[in-house]
Each structure stands twice: as C-alpha cells, then as structure tokens.
C-alpha cells in the first residue's frame with residue numbers, strides 16, 4: 001500500500017439503534033483490518049468529541065430519523081465538525097435508511113453538505129437497511145476513496 005511508514009489515525013464513529021449502521025461500521029473496520037490499517041470503532045455516544053481534530057480520517061455513520069433528519073445523538077459530532085478551524089480531516093459519510101421514506105438516508109445528505117464545507121470529504125455511501133453481500137464492494141470503494149486522499153496528504 002502507498003501508506004508505507006505513515007500510520008494515519010482513523011476512526012469510524014456511528015449511531016445505530018437497531019444495528020444496521022453498526023453492521024456497516026463493523027464491515028468497514030474488518031476491511032481496514034484486512035488492509036493492515038488500524039481503525040478505532042466508536043459508538044458516537046462514547047466518542048471523545050474534543051479529540052476529533054487529532055484524527056487524520058473519520059468515517060461518519062448515521063441512520064436517518066423523523067423525516068430525513070439527523071439522529072439527536074449525532075448532533076454533537078455534527079457541531080464539532082462545523083467548528084473545526086482547518087479543513088485537514090479526511091472524511092467519508094455512510095448511512096443506512098429505508099427507501100420507503102421520502103428522504104432516503106437524509107441524514108447522510110445533511111452530513112455530506114456540512115462535511116464538504118468543513119473537511120476534506122472523500123465519499124458517501126447509502127445502504128438500504130441491513131447491509132447485504134453486494135454492499136461489501138461498495139464499502140471497499142468508500143475506504144479506497146479515503147485511503148487515496150490520505151496517500152496524497154502523506155506525500156505532501
């Protein structure tokens with residue numbers, strides 16, 4: 001991998017009530033582990049918000065609530081990203097939702113718009129409810145996008 005001698009600090013921070021988004025977060029961690037890339041897995045309620053800027057890359061995982069809304073427990077993380085003073089963190093946002101609702105994965109869209117402004121947003125991923133085998137390749141692509149951004153950063 002192009003990241004030789006460079007050990008980026010990476011976190012997956014997610015919210016999940018019924019387990020779908022957590023399952024995606026775990027898939028991301030497993031894929032990273034297979035690439036010998038260490039990733040911290042954090043339920044958002046345990047994540048130390050004040051340490052956010054110490055990460056090189058953060059995968060944000062969210063389900064969608066209400067009518068396309070961000071879950072309440074994700075608001076603190078949202079605000080912390082908004083208050084970052086430099087655009088240095090590479091991010092990706094993923095989520096699970098139900099296409100029965102008018103705003104499918106609306107929380108992913110809301111994070112995407114904010115992360116695009118306040119971070120180096122690499123990619124987004126929306127998954128219908130529980131992840132299927134076909135979603136694994138999509139998770140791999142999400143990770144590849146982040147690694148690609150980090151590689152460019154490490155070469156500067």
Ligand SMILES: Cc1cc2nc3c(=O)[nH]c(=O)nc-3n(C[C@H](O)[C@H](O)[C@H](O)COP(=O)(O)O)c2cc1C
Pocket residue numbers: 015016017018019020021022063064065066067068069096097098099101102103104105106128129130
């Ligand atoms: C009250 C309620 C409102 C929801 N609103 C939306 C919505 O607006 N858009 C969407 O895509 N999914 C919506 N969902 C579906 C959840 O986001 C979806 O089931 C998700 O996979 C749950 O993630 P979790 O298993 O990680 O908790 C809603 C679910 C509930 C119960």
